[in-house]
Amino acid sequence: MDTDERLLREASVDRFKKYTAVHGIYDGPFPIAIVRAGSTEQVAAVLAFANEHGVNIVPRTGRTGTEGGLETSFERTVVLDGSEMDEIVHVDPVDMQVTVQCGVSLELLEERVRELGLTTGHSPQSKPLAQMGGLVATRSIGQFSTLYGGIEDMVVGLEAVFPDGTVGRIKNVPRRAAGPDIRHVVIGNEGALCFVTEVTVKLFKYQPENNRFHGYLLDDVRTGIEILREIVTNGFRPSVARVYSEQDAAQHFSHFAGGKCVAVFLAEGPAGLVEATSAEIERVVGRQPHERVAPELIREWFDNLNWGPDKIRAEHETMLAERHLGYTTEVAANWSVIGDIYEAVIARITKEYPHFQDITMLGGHSSHSYQTGTNMYFVYDYDIDCEPREEITKYHIPLNAIIVEETLARGGSMVHHHGIGKYRAQWTEEEHGSAYPILRKLKEVYDPNGIMNPGTIVPAGNR
Numbered sequence: 300m301d302t303d304e305r306l307l308r309e310a311s312v313d314r315f316k317k318y319t320a321v322h323g324i325y326d327g328p329f330p331i332a333i334v335r336a337g338s339t340e341q342v343a344a345v346l347a348f349a350n351e352h353g354v355n356i357v358p359r360t361g362r363t364g365t366e367g368g369l370e371t372s373f374e375r376t377v378v379l380d381g382s383e384m385d386e387i388v389h390v391d392p393v394d395m396q397v398t399v400q401c402g403v404s405l406e407l408l409e410e411r412v413r414e415l416g417l418t419t420g421h422s423p424q425s426k427p428l429a430q431m432g433g434l435v436a437t438r439s440i441g442q443f444s445t446l447y448g449g450i451e452d453m454v455v456g457l458e459a460v461f462p463d464g465t466v467g468r469i470k471n472v473p474r475r476a477a478g479p480d481i482r483h484v485v486i487g488n489e490g491a492l493c494f495v496t497e498v499t500v501k502l503f504k505y506q507p508e509n510n511r512f513h514g515y516l517l518d519d520v521r522t523g524i525e526i527l528r529e530i531v532t533n534g535f536r537p538s539v540a541r542v543y544s545e546q547d548a549a550q551h552f553s554h555f556a557g558g559k560c561v562a563v564f565l566a567e568g569p570a571g572l573v574e575a576t577s578a579e580i581e582r583v584v585g586r587q588p589h590e591r592v593a594p595e596l597i598r599e600w601f602d603n604l605n606w607g608p609d610k611i612r613a614e615h616e617t618m619l620a621e622r623h624l625g626y627t628t629e630v631a632a633n634w635s636v637i638g639d640i641y642e643a644v645i646a647r648i649t650k651e652y653p654h655f656q657d658i659t660m661l662g663g664h665s666s667h668s669y670q671t672g673t674n675m676y677f678v679y680d681y682d683i684d685c686e687p688r689e690e691i692t693k694y695h696i697p698l699n700a701i702i703v704e705e706t707l708a709r710g711g712s713m714v715h716h717h718g719i720g721k722y723r724a725q726w727t728e729e730e731h732g733s734a735y736p737i738l739r740k741l742k743e744v745y746d747p748n749g750i751m752n753p754g755t756i757v758p759a760g761n762r
Contacts, residue, residue, distance in 0.1 A: 301333040310378045313362065313369035315695070315722060318624055321615045322687040330357070330371045333378045339458060339466060339496045345379055346494065347464030355750050356462070358490035360402050361430035364437065365627075366720025368489050372754045379494060381432050387411060388497070396455050396471060398499040401432025418505040420447030420538075427607035432495040438487030440716040442604065444667045445531065446538035446567065447503065449716065451486050458497035459485045462746050471499045484741065489718050490752040492745045509573045511566045512601070513537075513580050514592030516559035520544050521638045522587050523562050524665060524673065528634045531668045535579045539565035539601070539666075544641075546662030547678050552600065555592055562589075563597050623659070625680040626695055628702040632711030633672040637665070641675055643705045648679075652701065654693060657681045667715065674715040677702050696722065724758045 301307070308325040310333055319325070331354075336342045349356050355376040359369050362382075371378065384400035387408060391397065392415055399408060406427050409419055422441040423429060429439070435457065440449040447453065456471035469482055485493060517523050523542030530540065541563045543551060548561040562584065566576040618624055632640055641663060648661060660680040667674045685693050703713040703726055713723055713730050728735045742749075742757050753759060 300335070302331075306333060307331075310359075310369075311371045313364035313367060313720075315365055315367040315370070315720065316691060317614075318618055318683070318690045319687050321618050324687055326688070328371055328374045328376065330376045330378045333380055335380045335383050337383050339384075339460060342379065342381065342460045342494050342496055343464040343466055345377070346460055346462050349377060349750055350462040350464070350748055353748065353750065355753055356490075356494075357752050358432075358436065358494045360433040361404070361425070361428050363425040363428050363433065364718070364720065366714075366717050367722045368437065368718055368720035368752065368755045370721055370754075372721060372759065381494065381496065382430060384432075384496065385430075390415065390417075390502075392417060392502070394471075395502045396499050397502055398471075398497065399431050401430065401435075401494075401496050401498065403431045405429045405431060405434060412502055413505050416505055417502045419453065419500055420503050421450060421453060421500070422605075424604060424606050426605050431498050431500075435486055435495050435498050436489055437718040438716060440667055442601075442666070443538035443565075443567070445540045445669075446536045449667075450500075451483065453500040454482055454486055455499045455501060457482065457485055457495060457499065459493040459495050461493045462748065462751050466496075467493075468497075484745075487718070489720070489755050491756045492741060492751060504569075506568060506570075509567060509570045511573055511577045512594040512597040513562075513564040513566070513577065513584075514594065514597040515562045515584050516555075516557065516590040516592060517542070517562055518560065518588055520560055520641060520663075523560050524634070524638055526562060526583055526587060527665060527668050527673055529583045530579055532634075532670060533579060533583075535576050537564045537576055537580060538567045539563060540668050541664055541666045543664040544662035546660050547664050548662075550660060550680075552592075552596075555596060559590070561592070563600070565597075565601065622683040623680065624683060624690070624694070625660070625678065626698070627676055627678050628699050629674055629676045629715040629717060630702060630706040630711050630713055631667075631672060631674045631715040632706065632709065636709045636711060637673055637675055640706050640709050640711055641677075643709070644677060644702050647701050647705060648698065652697065654681075654684070657684055657694070676715075699723070719756045721754045721759075724754060724756060727756060727758060 307329045311325050311329045355373050357378045360381045382402040385402040386400045388398040434450050456469045458468045460466050543561045548556040552561050564580050566573045658681045663675050663677045665673045681694050683690050
């Protein structure tokens, strides 16, 4: 158990407040302790004690949260850390699955299974830091999602501990029709219902020798979205399928974008599948005005996409030296409205946001597509013209709100994969509409005393 003041202060926030944190500003409330669990039994004992004595719990593993879900927003809070539960329990190349404890590093797990010619198929940008429990709890998605799906598509079974100390295990089977799929009570619960202690995920054949990268310059975002839509709805699944707006492309691909939108694709898997997918990409893009980008440029970009400790340190140095910051807000919607959402958000921020003159980049990209629609990752960078404590209310919160409001107004989802956390919780009821009582009942039944990550998913006033 840690009670060091510095550790407690740092544990009171996540990356939603990265600017104040890099300045050493923490306004609390602070946790009373960080408890490091080493087993499911220890997690159960801590939760049962906390539930009986009215102690709030914030679960965490890899600490890569970005939406305030790891903030300690109430007094009498204990941070329950599962990062020391880091055993790879069993790799099964026959049933094509692997079972791990919640604190297992995704990067280390991927290295282990690749030695066997396998892959999890999961590769979020936080891969060097992320741990499996948090990935499941936040309904994570990875860069290869158009082929492999999100974490919810990969989870076979799991184990979780509820606030009264009850341990629930969902067995590993390929499918069942035995009532509602109760995995989804746990997947994406963000620590507001239970603590994920063990996870079993699928494995896939790893065949990087067949990988083929594709890149194109396009005239506009809507053309790119239409290309994505046609490729995916025709039944093809590149593992990577992305379209960047002109502004977003300028920062990712400055050496070749030339003021254009950029589309990038990766076809992977068995050689025949890669060949067919690549041919379809070429066919669909070929129907639109475009310029081809050398595949090695796309490969080079992708090889340097993930965020590890080195990039976080560099970001900290930039924030301190240049008073400059970048954030993202990701949403999802059907094909028919995602372009409208993008244009509405850009127009509203440009015309209505009172500090627009401080924004140095405003754009977005689509990076995860489905049969019925796609996501939009809004990206906004700005120079900070205020004291560090004011940054979050002057810039991040209002910009985040505009994106959420315009998305919900057009029938989209306010969050695609980072989780609701505490800063989008005020819109949870609007997000779910008439289905919101189902979510509320889950909270009431599984966490009747409201100790589990209060203020996350369910607004704090409803705890």
